[in-house]
Amino acid sequence: xxxxxxxxxxxxxxxxxxxxxxxxxxxxxxxxxxxxxxxxxxxxxxxxxxxxxxxxxxxxxxxxxxxxxxxxxxxxxxxxxxxxxxxxxxxxxxxxxxxxxxxxxxxxxxxxxxxxxxxxxxxxxxxxxxxxxxxxxxxxxxxxxxxxxxxxxxxxxxxxxxxxxxxxxxxxxxxxxxxxxxxxxxxxxxxxxxxxxxxxxxxxxxxxxxxxxxxxxxxxxxxxxxxxxxxxxxxxxxxxxxxxxxxxxxxxxx
Numbered sequence: 371x372x373x374x375x376x377x378x379x380x381x382x383x384x385x386x387x388x389x390x391x392x393x394x395x396x397x398x399x400x401x402x403x404x405x406x407x408x409x410x411x412x413x414x415x416x417x418x419x420x421x422x423x424x425x426x427x428x429x430x431x432x433x434x435x436x437x438x439x440x441x442x443x444x445x446x447x448x449x450x451x452x453x454x455x456x457x458x459x460x461x462x463x464x465x466x467x468x469x470x471x472x473x474x475x476x477x478x479x480x481x482x483x484x485x486x487x488x489x490x491x492x493x494x495x496x497x498x499x500x501x502x503x504x505x506x507x508x509x510x511x512x513x514x515x516x517x518x519x520x521x522x523x524x525x526x527x528x529x530x531x532x533x534x535x536x537x538x539x540x541x542x543x544x545x546x547x548x549x550x551x552x553x554x555x556x557x558x559x560x561x562x563x564x565x566x567x568x569x570x571x572x573x574x575x576x577x578x579x580x581x582x583x584x585x586x587x588x589x590x591x592x593x594x595x596x597x598x599x600x601x602x603x604x605x606x607x608x609x610x611x612x613x614x615x616x617x618x619x620x621x622x623x624x
Contacts, residue, residue: 374456374514375411376402376473378421382428383447383466384473387440397559398477399425401551408549409476444495456514460499461507467495472515475542476550483520483541488533505533516546 381402385395399422406415414421432438437446447466454462471484488508497504509529512519519527520539527538542550 372514373516374469375407376409376469377411378414378424379428379431379447380469380473382425382432383437384470384477385425385429386432386437386442387470388474389439394559395425396422397562401477405476405550456511457507458499458503461497461504461511463495463497464491464504464507465511467491468511468515468517471540472517472542475517475540479547479550483539485522485537486540487535487537488529489535505529508533512540516543517541518543 381399384390385398390398400418402409403415403418403421410421414424431449432447435446435449436442437444444463444466448462452462453459454465457465471486475481475484488505492501492504511517512529517540519529520541521527522537522539524539541547
């Protein structure tokens with residue numbers, strides 16, 4: 371089975387589906403660009419600026435086609451009449467969805483696996499074909515994307531035996547994962563952002579100096595000389611001695 375290599379639309383679709391912040395898009399692009407031809411198509415690995423322009427063009431196409439976030443229809447990832455590259459044409463939505471899952475595992479190196487119910491996925495993606503054909507395509511797409519499937523106990527699961535109506539673990543194959551960058555991309559990105567904020571704070575401090583603390587202008591509730599001299603045992607309001615006899619109380623002397 372030929373291994374699939376990702377293109378700029380796949381990367382753009384990942385940004386949309388997983389809601390990657392716009393100010394982090396270039397960092398994500400730089401990371402996958404550095405992985406080289408193991409992940410990206412060869413023409414996209416020659417010049418980063420050209421690759422970045424291609425991704426932004428595809429972002430506009432996806433937005434114009436209605437693919438904006440995780441709630442969007444996965445079929446909007448592809449243009450009308452586009453041919454599938456791995457699966458049969460009836461299962462092109464499965465191909466698009468599994469590309470997103472595999473890219474998420476590539477970008478999230480600390481994530482060991484993702485749980486999927488392939489049987490329920492057929493209904494979720496709106497795939498209408500024979501079950502046997504769908505099961506065959508599930509096996510085909512996992513092999514092409516270099517994904518391994520296991521049951522909930524971590525034991526390898528052979529998709530050629532059929533697809534159960536239960537959750538299965540999907541992860542990158544050991545060979546493919548070892549060929550990628552072992553560093554935690556998101557942790558490195560978070561550390562980079564924190565350092566950037568720290569530098570910005572230091573520059574602001576040098577430019578504007580420290581901001582003096584504001585003095586408290588509201589008056590305290592206990593103000594005035596009478597309140598200072600009053601003991602805490604004294605009641606807040608004077609108590610008057612009433613001479614009237616309460617009702618229902620017998621008078622003394624009876």
